[in-house]
Amino acid sequence: MTTMSMPGRKKTFRFLDLPPEIRCHVYNYLALKAQCAITLRRHPTGSNIFGQAYAIVSRECKPGLNAAIIFVNRLIYTETMPFLYSVNSFTATDPAVMTSFVLHIGCSIEHLTQIGVAYTSILEFKADFRTMINVLAGAKKLKVLEISQMIYDPGVAWSPLLTCAADVLQELMPLLKALDRDRPKETGGTRLASQLLSVRITPPPEDGYWERLYADVGDLEGELKTLMENTVVS
Numbered sequence: 220m221t222t223m224s225m226p227g228r229k230k231t232f233r234f235l236d237l238p239p240e241i242r243c244h245v246y247n248y249l250a251l252k253a254q255c256a257i258t259l260r261r262h263p264t265g266s267n268i269f270g271q272a273y274a275i276v277s278r279e280c281k282p283g284l285n286a287a288i289i290f291v292n293r294l295i296y297t298e299t300m301p302f303l304y305s306v307n308s309f310t311a312t313d314p315a316v317m318t319s320f321v322l323h324i325g326c327s328i329e330h331l332t333q334i335g336v337a338y339t340s341i342l343e344f345k346a347d348f349r350t351m352i353n354v355l356a357g358a359k360k361l362k363v364l365e366i367s368q369m370i371y372d373p374g375v376a377w378s379p380l381l382t383c384a385a386d387v388l389q390e391l392m393p394l395l396k397a398l399d400r401d402r403p404k405e406t407g408g409t410r411l412a413s414q415l416l417s418v419r420i421t422p423p424p425e426d427g428y429w430e431r432l433y434a435d436v437g438d439l440e441g442e443l444k445t446l447m448e449n450t451v452v453s
Contacts, residue, residue, distance in 0.1 A: 235295075243298065243302075246288075249288060250303060250307075255307045256307070256308050256310065257307055257308065258312070259309060260312050261316055289303065301327075301330040305330045305332050305360065308333040308334065309331065309334050309335070310335035310337055311335070311336050312337050314336055314347040314350065317355075318347065321351075321354050321357075326357075329357060329358065330360060331358045332360050332361060332363065334358075334361065335364070335366065336348075336365070337367050352391065355394050356394060356397035359398070359401045359402065361398065364394075364418050364419070365418075365419040365420070365421060366387075366418070366419075384439060384443040387418070387420075388443065388447065391416070392452075395412050396452060396453075398452075399453075402415070409451050409452070409453060410451070411447065411449070411451060412446075412448075413447040413450075415452060416447075418444075420440040
């Protein structure tokens with residue numbers, strides 16, 4: 220940014236001369252302008268970092284994630300991280316990838332507000348899901364968790380792993396208790412699970428085969444919402 224101090228001469232304006240409060244308004248504007256859905260995948264087999272998470276920015280971003288300002292210097296990097304993680308949604312292809320991502324971003328986990336877990340593998344899903352829930356305990360501002368209903372138990376003829384709302388709530392309870400503990404509340408007050416977290420469940424594709432496989436599952440998201448609205452977290 221430049222301003223004219225006298226004819227023929229330009230005076231450079233230093234962005235860091237602005238008060239932190241004003242800089243934060245700039246970061247917030249840039250982050251909201253480039254709000255994105257970011258998919259986290261595993262590096263492919265054969266790569267030196269096979270299995271580690273990497274990010275793919277959705278083509279539906281508006282107008283696209285421009286993260287150049289993040290890398291100007293350490294101070295701006297530190298100041299922009301809360302905005303980057305709070306306005307964008309992050310979806311992992313499986314729980315292990317989400318765990319890898321969360322551990323990698325360190326203390327920035329506290330700024331996550333919306334995450335999702337898709338499903339691409341049957342390997343150790345239940346154990347990986349529980350590990351993910353445990354590491355998400357530091358996501359104090361998490362508002363939305365989206366999980367895929369296409370979850371299978373490989374030991375029982377490809378049957379759905381989470382077949383009822385009670386199963387899902389039981390798996391989520393460690394995270395709900397962590398959110399309840401870390402968020403301010405009135406002394407002696409209690410909170411319902413639905414007040415702490417919104418859980419969305421992506422249904423299976425409508426292509427006949429998957430519909431038949433999940434015929435007995437029912438409206439898992441609706442049942443979970445009702446259950447969470449009647450469950451006190453303590």
